[in-house]
Amino acid sequence: MSTSVPGVGPLATKPRPTVKSWLLAARPKTLTAALVPVLVGTGLAFGLGVGRWLPALAALLGAVLIQIGTNFINDYYDFKKGADTHERLGPVRVTQSGLIAPSTVLAGAAVCFALATAVGLYLVMVGGWPIVAIGVASLVCGFAYTGGPFPLGYHGLGDLFVFLFFGLVAVMGTYYVQAGTVDPAAVWAAVPVGASGTMLIVVNNLRDATTDVKAGKRTLVVRFGTGMGKAEYVLLLAVSYATPFAMYALGLASPWVFLALLSLPLSLAPLRLVLKAQGAALNPALGGTARLQLFYGVLFAVGLYLR
Structure with missing residues (x-):
C-alpha cells in the first residue's frame, strides 16, 4: 500500500525524513510547556x-526531550487509532500526512526518551531517589498519554496529566534538584504553570471535538461538551492570575510577583476565540495560548527571582 504526501503524490517506498519534517513532528509551539x-x-x-545552573540546565534539557518524545508518541498513536485523518483541523501531523514513516516516528520517540534518561542519571546523582521516581513516572506517562493499553488522552485524563507533570512535578522537581528540598512557594508557583499548560490541551480538545468523537477519543470536552471545555479554560486562566495575589498574601513572594499580570492583555485574543470559535478557527487560539504561557512564565519567573 502506498503512502501519499500532500502535493507530492503516492510514494512506493518509505518517505525520507527531513530536518523540516522532524521539526514539524517536534511541534515547537508546544515546547513552552517544557x-x-x-x-x-x-x-x-x-x-x-x-x-x-547546571542542574537547572539539565532539568530543562530533560523536560524538552520528554516533551518532544511525547509529541512523537502522540503523532504515531493518534494516526494508528484514527484520531488523525484527512479531516484533521489542526497543523499537519507527520505520520498521518506520510512525511515520516510510523516506525521512524516511534523510533524517534525512543531516542528522545533514551536521551532524557541519560540526562536523568546526572539529576539522580544530584537529587537522589526522588528524581528516579519523577523520571520514571514522567517517561511512563509520556508514553501512556496516547500509547499503551489505557491511553490517558483517550480516557479524559490528558488535562490532569499535563497539570501534574508539566506543572506541579516539573516546577517542584526543577526547584528540588537545585535546593535539595521543596519550599512551599514552589508548590504555589507550580499551579499557574500547570494551569497554563492545561489550557493548551483544552483548546486542542475543543478544536478536535468532532473528529475525537469519531475516533473514540473521550476527552473531557467529548464527555461533557464544549461548554464545559470553555468553562475549564476560563477557570484555568483565572487560577493563573489569582496565584500571584495568593502568594503575596501568604508572604511567599514580593510585590514583584505581580509582574505576571502584565501578560494579561495577551489572554484576550485567545479567550475570545475559545468562547466564540470552533473547529479550525481555534488554531490561532492555540498559538495565542502558547504565547501567553511563555510571556506569563517569563514575567512570573522574574517576579519570583526579585526580592
Missing part, C-alpha cells in the same frame, strides 16, 4: 538563594 516550568522553578530557586 520551558516555562523550568524557568519558574529556577527563578524561584535563585530568588531564594539556592539556585544552581
Whole structure:
C-alpha cells in the first residue's frame, strides 16, 4: 500500500525524513510547556538563594526531550487509532500526512526518551531517589498519554496529566534538584504553570471535538461538551492570575510577583476565540495560548527571582 504526501503524490517506498519534517513532528509551539516550568522553578530557586545552573540546565534539557518524545508518541498513536485523518483541523501531523514513516516516528520517540534518561542519571546523582521516581513516572506517562493499553488522552485524563507533570512535578522537581528540598512557594508557583499548560490541551480538545468523537477519543470536552471545555479554560486562566495575589498574601513572594499580570492583555485574543470559535478557527487560539504561557512564565519567573 502506498503512502501519499500532500502535493507530492503516492510514494512506493518509505518517505525520507527531513530536518523540516522532524521539526514539524517536534511541534515547537508546544515546547513552552517544557520551558516555562523550568524557568519558574529556577527563578524561584535563585530568588531564594539556592539556585544552581547546571542542574537547572539539565532539568530543562530533560523536560524538552520528554516533551518532544511525547509529541512523537502522540503523532504515531493518534494516526494508528484514527484520531488523525484527512479531516484533521489542526497543523499537519507527520505520520498521518506520510512525511515520516510510523516506525521512524516511534523510533524517534525512543531516542528522545533514551536521551532524557541519560540526562536523568546526572539529576539522580544530584537529587537522589526522588528524581528516579519523577523520571520514571514522567517517561511512563509520556508514553501512556496516547500509547499503551489505557491511553490517558483517550480516557479524559490528558488535562490532569499535563497539570501534574508539566506543572506541579516539573516546577517542584526543577526547584528540588537545585535546593535539595521543596519550599512551599514552589508548590504555589507550580499551579499557574500547570494551569497554563492545561489550557493548551483544552483548546486542542475543543478544536478536535468532532473528529475525537469519531475516533473514540473521550476527552473531557467529548464527555461533557464544549461548554464545559470553555468553562475549564476560563477557570484555568483565572487560577493563573489569582496565584500571584495568593502568594503575596501568604508572604511567599514580593510585590514583584505581580509582574505576571502584565501578560494579561495577551489572554484576550485567545479567550475570545475559545468562547466564540470552533473547529479550525481555534488554531490561532492555540498559538495565542502558547504565547501567553511563555510571556506569563517569563514575567512570573522574574517576579519570583526579585526580592
